[in-house]
Amino acid sequence: xxxxxxxTSVGLDPVRKEILTGARELFIHFGFKKTTMEDIxxxxxxxxxxxYYYFKTKEEIFEAMALEDMDFQHRNAVETxxxxxxxxxxxxxxxxxxxxxxxxxxxxxxxxxAELMENPFLIMNITEKRNAYMEVFLKDLVLYGxxxxxxxxxxxxxxxxxxxxxxxxxxxxxxxxxxxNDQEKFKDHLxxxxxxxxxxxxTKI
Amino acid sequence: xxxxxxxTSVGLDPVRKEILTGARELFIHFGFKKTTMEDIxxxxxxxxxxxYYYFKTKEEIFEAMALEDMDFQHRNAVETxxxxxxxxxxxxxxxxxxxxxxxxxxxxxxxxxAELMENPFLIMNITEKRNAYMEVFLKDLVLYGxxxxxxxxxxxxxxxxxxxxxxxxxxxxxxxxxxxNDQEKFKDHLxxxxxxxxxxxxTKI
DNA sequence: ATTTTGACCCATAAACCAAATTAGTCGAAA
DNA sequence: TTTCGACTAATTTGGTTTATGGGTCAAAAT
Numbered sequence: 001x002x003x004x005x006x007x008t009s010v011g012l013d014p015v016r017k018e019i020l021t022g023a024r025e026l027f028i029h030f031g032f033k034k035t036t037m038e039d040i041x042x043x044x045x046x047x048x049x050x051x052y053y054y055f056k057t058k059e060e061i062f063e064a065m066a067l068e069d070m071d072f073q074h075r076n077a078v079e080t081x082x083x084x085x086x087x088x089x090x091x092x093x094x095x096x097x098x099x100x101x102x103x104x105x106x107x108x109x110x111x112x113x114a115e116l117m118e119n120p121f122l123i124m125n126i127t128e129k130r131n132a133y134m135e136v137f138l139k140d141l142v143l144y145g146x147x148x149x150x151x152x153x154x155x156x157x158x159x160x161x162x163x164x165x166x167x168x169x170x171x172x173x174x175x176x177x178x179x180x181n182d183q184e185k186f187k188d189h190l191x192x193x194x195x196x197x198x199x200x201x202x203t204k205i
Numbered sequence: 206x207x208x209x210x211x212x213t214s215v216g217l218d219p220v221r222k223e224i225l226t227g228a229r230e231l232f233i234h235f236g237f238k239k240t241t242m243e244d245i246x247x248x249x250x251x252x253x254x255x256x257y258y259y260f261k262t263k264e265e266i267f268e269a270m271a272l273e274d275m276d277f278q279h280r281n282a283v284e285t286x287x288x289x290x291x292x293x294x295x296x297x298x299x300x301x302x303x304x305x306x307x308x309x310x311x312x313x314x315x316x317x318x319a320e321l322m323e324n325p326f327l328i329m330n331i332t333e334k335r336n337a338y339m340e341v342f343l344k345d346l347v348l349y350g351x352x353x354x355x356x357x358x359x360x361x362x363x364x365x366x367x368x369x370x371x372x373x374x375x376x377x378x379x380x381x382x383x384x385x386n387d388q389e390k391f392k393d394h395l396x397x398x399x400x401x402x403x404x405x406x407x408t409k410i
Numbered sequence: 411a412t413t414t415t416g417a418c419c420c421a422t423a424a425a426c427c428a429a430a431t432t433a434g435t436c437g438a439a440a
Numbered sequence: 441t442t443t444c445g446a447c448t449a450a451t452t453t454g455g456t457t458t459a460t461g462g463g464t465c466a467a468a469a470t
Contacts, residue, residue, distance in 0.1 A: 015442090036432060047444045052434065088407065117322050142406070152408050161394045162401055164387075165378055169402070172377030173370055182369075189366045196367055197374070200405030201347070202293065203357050220413090241461060252415050257463065 003136045005129060006064070006071035016054050018044050024065050031111045032062055032122060059122060066126050073101050074133070087145030088198055094141075095170065095194035102174060103183055113179065131167060138163035166197060208341050210334060211269070211276035221259050223249050229270050236316045237267055237327060264327060271331050278306050279338070292350030293403055299346075300375065300399035307382055308392055318384065336372060343368035371402060 022043040026035040037058055041048040055061045077097035081090045116123060142159050145151035154162065173193065177183050186193070227248040231240040242263055246253040260266045282302035289295045321328060347364050350356035359367065378398065382388050391398070 037434085038432075048433090049435085049445075050443055053442065056434090058433065117325060120322060145407075150408060151406050154406065157390075158394070158397055161390060161397060162406060164381070164391070165398045165401065168377035168381045169374030170377075172373035172375075176369070176373045185362075185366060186369070189363070192363055192366060193370045196370065196405075197402065198405055199407045200401075200403055201356050201359065201367060202350075202404045203355060242463085243461075253462090254416075254464085255414055258413065261463090263462065 003133060003140070004071060005074060005133050006067040013054065015046075015050075019051060019054055019061065020065050020068060023061050024069075027062060027065065028108055028111060031115050032058075032119075033115065062122065063126055066123075067129065070126075070130060073098065074137075076101070078137075087141060087148060087150045088195065090144075091141060091198045092191050092194040095197075096190045098170075099174065099177060099190050100187070102177055103187055106178060106183075109178075134167045134170075135160075135163045138166055169197060208338060208345070209276060210279060210338050211272040218259065220255075224256060224259055224266065225270050225273060228266050229274075232267060232270065233313055233316060236320050237263075237324075238320065264330075267327065268331055271328075272334065275331075275335060278303065279342075281306070283342075292346060292353060292355045293400065295349075296346060296403045297396050297399040300402075301395045303375075304379065304382060304395050305392070307379060308388055311383060311388075314383075339372045339375075340365075340368045343371055374402060 019040065023035070023040045026039055026043060030039075037048050037051055040061070041051055051061070055064065077094045080097045081094040084090045084093050139159050142151055142154065142162065146153060173186075177186055224245065228240070228245045231244055231248060234240075235244075242253050242256055245266070246256055256266070260269065282299045285302045286295045286299040289298050344364050347356055347359065347367065351358060378391075382391055
């Protein structure tokens with residue numbers, strides 16, 4: 001389970017953290033483009049050049065911040081999930097946790113909606129890392145379920161495909177929650193959605 | 206089942222069709238932005254003004270063309286699907302048909318990849334109509350399955366949610382097939398993916 | 411009445427340039 | 441090892457002009 005999104009969680013450097021928390025506030029308030037390196041530096045009472053001692057580029061700061069957030073959010077979901085035993089319960093719990101967090105923090109990240117499509121390259125790295133992480137996570141979960149006899153014996157290939165498919169599915173649902181304006185209907189049925197994806201909707205037998 | 210994406214299939218007007226087929230070729234070759242109304246007019250040997258007798262705007266032409274294509278593609282999938290009896294088989298058949306078509310026509314539509322994010326407003330209407338269509342389609346399919354006793358009795362609300370969730374899931378998988386570069390792995394497992402979404406991956410009972 | 415057209419209009423895109431910002435570098439200082 | 445001020449190079453901004461191309465319209469053609 002040595003699967004994680006961000007290295008910074010170990011808190012390697014206090015200044016690094018300082019930069020990230022300062023940057024986070026500015027990014028969330030003004031977006032990526034309108035936040036200058038000067039702004040970040042001033043915010044934490046340091047010179048702009050200092051930032052370049054810890055990060056190579058502005059993008060790198062943004063990326064580190066985003067990954068840190070996602071990491072926190074995922075750790076949270078995993079922690080909640082691990083209180084369950086059955087895979088179905090774990091999956092449902094994980095999905096519900098992720099999406100409720102997404103919905104409740106929706107406002108906070110709304111600044112990025114516009115920017116996301118102005119420069120998609122910005123989130124490319126982040127997306128890739130997240131995908132890689134999620135796929136490993138989902139594969140592990142399937143293996144856990146198979147071990148418990150709650151999931152049919154699937155081939156390696158099938159597990160891989162399933163993980164990829166469910167990942168993009170969840171992403172699709174996530175974007176709809178984030179961008180769409182019908183979260184209301186969704187948010188009360190997150191558990192149902194998770195179960196439907198995992199267990200299907202057919203009559204058992 | 207009076208559920209369709211495009212009215213033009215009835216072939217209301219030959220000139221309208223002419224315009225659409227001419228426009229299609231140009232759009233596919235040069236993209237939306239670089240094809241001018243002049244180009245389209247010249248292509249079919251008419252004056253630019255004529256186009257405005259049949260369509261209000263350039264966007265409307267593009268939209269009509271796209272909807273016509275999608276309509277064809279969906280009619281095809283439905284036709285294939287209807288050869289099956291069991292819902293599971295129908296769903297799988299439908300999904301496989303749609304996605305194989307997508308994969309094989311991928312090259313043709315690659316011009317739009319870039320344009321899609323340059324002006325997302327362009328496909329907004331199309332996307333909305335497609336979503337509406339797909340949700341109705343999926344709901345109908347569920348009702349069919351419930352009638353056959355192959356799908357558990359779901360509430361109206363749940364059917365609605367399921368249709369929305371599966372629609373965005375399929376869209377997610379579709380984009381991955383269209384934009385990503387790992388179709389190879391996917392394309393041989395489309396049936397598996399469809400089954401997994403529909404029937405889940407848990408051991409039955 | 412329906413369809414087509416050329417001449418026209420005008421919003422927007424492109425091309426250009428000067429000025430200002432700002433990301434990123436570097437050597438020296440702390 | 442870490443921080444900083446001064447520098448530079450690239451990008452952005454703002455303002456202007458030109459050109460393109462979407463869209464209108466009244467008249468002509470069918």
